[in-house]
Amino acid sequence: MKKALLSYVIILVGIFVVFSLWGSQGDYAIEQKVWKIHKQYFDILKDPNVIPDKTFDQVIQGYKKIIERYPHSKMTPGLHFLIGRVHSLKKDYETARQKFQEIITIYPDKPELHAEALAAAAATYEAEKNWPQAKKTYDDILLKYPLTRTGLGIPIYIASYYKNQNDYRQTIEAYEKAVRHYQSAAQEHPDSVVEYTALRYLSNCYLDQKRWSEAVQILGKILQKYAKADYMNIKTADTIIKTINVVCSYQLKDYDVAIKIYQDIIHGDPNHSLNAYFQKMIDAFNKLKEKGVQVSPVK
């Protein structure tokens, strides 16, 4: 029995050691190291104002060490970002911008990363209440990386910035500009992730502008073309359907608009994966119509 017990222990310890060593250079091992520093980073995020400078430096040094040890890991770009963000939280905006700029130099062929780095730099200008410089940086992203995920989000971000500032005139202008931008992006890149993203932002612009009818038409188009696993999960599809239903019921007060959107999708693509769900919606709206139920807007 002693021999057998010893072999059990040897097997278990052996497997543990072999697998630990085997994956010691992998991403998981890096994740473990990063997590230890992340915990300090999360503490900083809670209230950067009460954190001593020493902690900021410890976190930055921690991230730097991992970058030096694993320069080619897929986590490394994210760590460069975090270094910039920690500087930004320390209110050392100039260094933060330098770090974000470095990302562009280190990864010259990654446009998405460049756009993100520039957006992070723009955010530091915003934190300094230097909107003109932030706007200039955002415009720069739009010019250089218009089709990246970050780039596509810029026009509506600018509009919502003006909205938050209660700048009525600039808000209207920015939304108009955003709508034109998304319309042309969608038109120029049909059947692609660019069109999908542009249409999502376009519908958001319409919703923000209370252009309900146009918003639901775009949402219908998104459902028709992009309700596939490659683009959206069932939760996103459900959110879009709920938005259509709510807008048609409460804002447009016209169930027929929703019914027509769903009918068009079913007729346009009899094999659409969500047709059964759309039919349920149509039936539900028809019932509401039969009963003459009218809903009031939520106050």
Place this chain on the structure above:
Amino acid sequence: MASPTPKKQLIPLLRESVNAYITHPILLFPFVTIAFVQILLLEVLYFAPRFPLVKFFGPLIQRLEGEAYLHYPQNLLILPKWFQIAQYFIYVLIGSLLTATAIAMIANLNNQKKTTFGAALRSTLPRYLHLVIAAIITFFVFQGLSGVYGLCIRRALQIRSETGLFHLIKAIVLYGAPYFNLLIGVLVTVMFAFVFPIIVIDQKKVFSAILLNFRHLWRSFWFIFFVILIPTLFYVPVMLLRDNLGIVVNLTFEGMRLLLIILSIVVMIVIDATIYTAITTYYLFKKEQ
């Protein structure tokens, strides 16, 4: 082991059982082997998100739990759940056979026969199918009762009172869930307590073993209930530790989840060994009578 007669006295029977495997550590070997298989599987699940196991487990975890659970430390959150599922299979396919082997060894010792793990395993192997079916039935009864408790939880969640009796009921049902599940486990073990000994010792088929089991249980239900409950109570500290894991983890490190599972496996070895030694000894005593 068989010298002092284990009459229908709770504490002497349990004491005798503990003494049995202290005097004859070989009795622990089948349970240690179950623990070995469990820890081996735990290791596999622990290393599942890392190279090279990620090649196989990666798509599976991604599909069933989501991308986030392939990464540290979120993977540790699903580890207990996955291990729990793996344990069901271990219990049915391996645990049943090895527990039966332990029962055969205890029976041999009681009959003053020489016993070895290999010989006991060989003698129980022909009963494997019956043991597996018995384990599956036990498992489904446990799942059924847990399901009923799940309904109680759902009902309790609908209680809106923030004070008074109903609030107390809600709190007991919700916070007591792990302990009620443990109690359900005890009840199910009691319900089928003699099935394995009957299959192994009396060489009965599974369904006649279940019938005979109920006949044996008829007059000794509460006795067997306490025989199983008392050792099981030693698992409560592990559960308390698990419930307060949040605090413990913050104070120590994330690998604590892994260590806690290993601790629970070790504690379960001792509990199972005590329970099955006691039940088998009592069953043999009843047969002699």
